[in-house]
Amino acid sequence: MQTEKFQYDNRIVRNFAIATMVFGIVGMLVGLLVAIQLYEPAANLGNQYTSFGRIRPLHTNAIIFAFVGNAIFMGVYYSLQRLCKSRMYSDVLSNIHFWGWQLIIVAAAITLPLGLTTSKEYAELEWPIDIAITLIWVVFGWNMFGTIIKRRERHMYVAIWFYIATFVTVAVFHIVNSFELPISLFKSYSFYAGVQDALVQWWYGHNAVAFFLTTPYLGMMYYYLPKAVDRPVYSYKLSILHFWTLIFLYIWAGPHHLLYSSLPDWAQSLGVAFSIMLIAPSWGGMINGLLTLRGAWDKVRDQPVLKFFAVGITAYGMATFEGPLLSLKNVNAIAHFTDWIVAHVHVGALGWNGFMTFGILYWLIPRIYQTKLHSNKLANFHFWIGTLGILFYAVPMYWSGFTQGLMWKEFTESGQLKYEFLDTTKQILSLHVFRSIGGTLYLTGTIVMVYNIVKTMTAGKLVANEDAEAPALESNYAPTGHASYWHKALERKPMTFMVLSIVVVLIGGAVEMLPTFLIKSNIQTITSVKPYTPLELHGRDLYIREGCVGCHSQMIRPFRSETERYGEYSKAGEYVYDHPFLWGSKRTGPDLMREGGKYPNSWHYNHMIDPRTMSPGSIMPAYPFLAEQSMNVSNIKDKINAMRTLGVPYEKGYEERALQDLQAQAKTISDNLASEKIKIESDKELIAIIAYLQRLGTDIKLTNSAAN
């Protein structure tokens, strides 16, 4: 058989590696800043661009899409070429992919602090960037499939299956969740409303964890771990079984983010059942990873790379055991909306994604620079300070989460709520200080790694094009006997494989979502629920811009501890005009579902200017700029029209009167404030926010008081 000579492209791997390190540091620094803001409001730096609500999404996006994203591409581009015995399909596509992705990250870094956001978690970027992500993702897929098709290996190794599943699923859920109606260049409304929007969002959110933070890393584990330990994976059969079950089951689990919410009960139950089943394939992966190290633990002692892998895989095992537990309704009742969830995701992000990435960087960089790692000692130091960092991060957050969850639910003997919300906030401040120390330790380790890697790079020389050779595939190959089994046939046909993985993934999404969309009785309409007035709608958009949803939920669960504290529990029918939904996933501050009418306008005014004057000890950022900035109402007509297109019943021609109504309502509020000796012009943004807050949850309150 004729041997072909070719070259692996290491330059593109190096480029993604550098981007991984740069954005890792940036993302963690922003994370540290937001962590400090949670006990020291002055750390909001006194301006709107660095206030918590705006830069918390910057942190999550930077870590998920910039740090982890670039690490995935680094890991895939290196391993795919070797597993296919082929150079990447096209250097041009590789470069478009690299620079396109970095441009998207820069666009995110600019737009998020400006408050240009959809407010949907991990999908905050506005529609033009969504389109750019889709295009660049297609470039990545094109390049990947091109490489797989021109491979010199008959069968696809299991790592490649994980890469294919990642590609197709991310494409599907990114597109479905990004259905939005643009109003201007950087403002859009979600195509879905309320309960449906929530279901689509958490189907997306959960599968971002599954197919961006998990499957590509499992694929990389199956390549880099055997490489580093120099022995095959413990059980290849187990890897096949857990691949198919993992991608099948993961897609169903999204509703566990919405337990006790207004999502129909049957969808919640389905989410719980599949989440519990998910332990099996997740642990299949973990066990397969850890047992690959069997009989090689002496190597773990000597090689920092393996230490990172061992702790990373263990963290994966812990997080994927905890996830199903958290999706049990009784556990979720205490854990949801608290710091417990923050601890959970950080065990995954710092332990699994972070440590696997570090391990791969330490293994890969010396190889493509044909040299040794600059310092094993520094890498060991990184390992220990990073591990300590995870502990100092996670333990205080678990403690804080339990404290919050239990304090929120505690009653006195006479049946009154024992604690004000603010009491629970103050109680956990010291734990938040510890958390930021943990984050600092972890960041320090990362900086040490970057130093170590840069020293390694300067000591060696990049082998940009690495020579390799392999026999070409026979073009007229006819499988016989055992080789003709259907799965093996499938492994020779990457496109069929891709279609089949899409089908497997879509079954879950379809069964969960279609009934919610098609069966009308799933969401009962409530006649007293009316569309927002133009001023309230504008206020809602400002609420979205400031990222209020990052700390305040709008979802009262049907528990006595919640109805006592916040009022009547939330109904699905109350959200039918909410494009997008703003249920939130975290209560750093109290729920705002029934905020309307609770306090006078003047309270809200003073509270927004400086929260601590009204709530001593509050950690909310101050929003004095809202009282200075005038509302931009130039597109109010477009907003009303867009909402009508989406099904909100504004009467015909209302858009012409909208501005007039907006100004009239604003004037009532500013007049009311004036009567309490607060001088503010009626065109200021703060007026719109007050209008929105005073509307929240009142539709049902009004009905109840009318009935009484």
Added chain:
Amino acid sequence: MFRNLLHEVTGIGIYQMFSLLVFTGFFVLIALWLFKTKKEYIDEMSNKPLE
């Protein structure tokens, strides 16, 4: 309460049953294939990264 909602959506139980059956069928199919797979093939595949 929420339980009422479940009652009002008639025949919704079929979704849960359908999901469970589809998964079980799928799982059995994969398991059967693995059972039939020969050791040489598995060994060959698991050594791919080390070549």
